[in-house]
Amino acid sequence: MPLLAVRDLEAAYGDFKALHGVSFAVERGEIVSIVGANGAGKTTTLKSLLGIVHPTAGTIELDGTRIEGRRPSDIVERGIALVPEGRNLFREMSVEENLTMGAHVPRARRSARSRVAAMYERFPILAERRRQPAGTLSGGQQQIVAIARALMSEPSIVLMDEPSLGLAPRITLEVFALIRQINERGTAVVLVEQNVVQALELAARAYVLSEGKTVMQGSAAEIRANPEVKRRFLGENSPP
Template sequence: MLEVKDLHVYYGAIHALKGISFKVEDGEIVTIIGANGAGKSTTLRTISGLLRPKTGEIILNGVHLEKMKAKDIVKMGVCQVPEGRRIFANMSVQENLELGAYLRNDRDGIKKDFDRVFSLFPRLAERKSQIAGTLSGGEQQMLAIGRALMSRPRIILMDEPSMGLAPILVEQIFNVIKEINSEGTTVLLVEQNAYMALVTAKKAYVLETGNIVMGGTASELLNNEEVRRAYLG
């Protein structure tokens, strides 16, 4: 479904991604794990069109994305849940969700997706008129995921969805990721909580200082001695 080939990305003189390549098949959950500064967020931002690669290819179902504008990539069915949630703090929960559907005009479909988001996150239904900036961290993460779902993505890119959350909420968010995937949405997950990422995903890659140094099934990496020592304590 998604193929990244020999991707090189720079921030000025800093070589952030050094020729990474990986694939995401339709219907999979694929995770990229790695330390802070490894290039995980840069990878997602480049796929989303927020950063331009110097060289390399990003191909979604045969269509090249690397020179497209971010809004056109959303139209192609790619949506990102950004690190730090990035909700619209001065707007209501309802308005944040409506903005997720800003490229759509299928009123019935949008109503169905509101119902879907509220069934995944009943707490958002209870707070739909509340100003989003007053929500708890966990509720804001739910809103960020719900907002992405409102674009009806074919593939959803998740950047550190468990960051700053209490353990019970981390478990809840990962259960929702599995549920979203079971309903047919492909997931590319970037996550520092390597254990939760590896028990949730089907396939995994390890990113270190802009290079993919390991890849395989998530269970292979979960049982790999080197990965356990470096990322699982």
């Protein structure tokens, strides 16, 4: 049984239907990349997984339990965490307050202090900046805070929405190394990323979304070798 199984997911913003049938699965400890053009429904898919957007049809199973339509607080409590697009830190709150907010779920609340201390050990830069308002950190440091905040609840799966967005190439490499490190500790990752080359290097498997539907799936190598993917996302021409 996969850790996360999404079947025929549909979602809408008012009259606008954003998802028309998204399906994918994530095994334990796996990195799965979701690839697609702007407006393909990647972020809406992540929002639906977390309960921010209510699906109009389809199912989402986490560890065999249906979670679609539940409140975000219930879903986070069950072990999903989100690193949102653009970091979305609480900019005026300190690094430590941001991290503490990550341990807000009931199962993590009592051990919030020790979890913060563990994050400082893992990311020493955060210990140095603990009192600093998160909004005053550099882009890379903010991304580390966003990732550390998501890890505070010790999720079984982390959803990452464009983690390299707005970062310098060198910092992007560091962030991808961090994602690999997190995965090596046993946390599954769903990676939505514009930087398709690096996302496919990191992922074991990938799904391609187009106009709110899953149109392709396979191992990362298969997806990377697909002529359509090469043409649309990797900037390469198909072989004659």
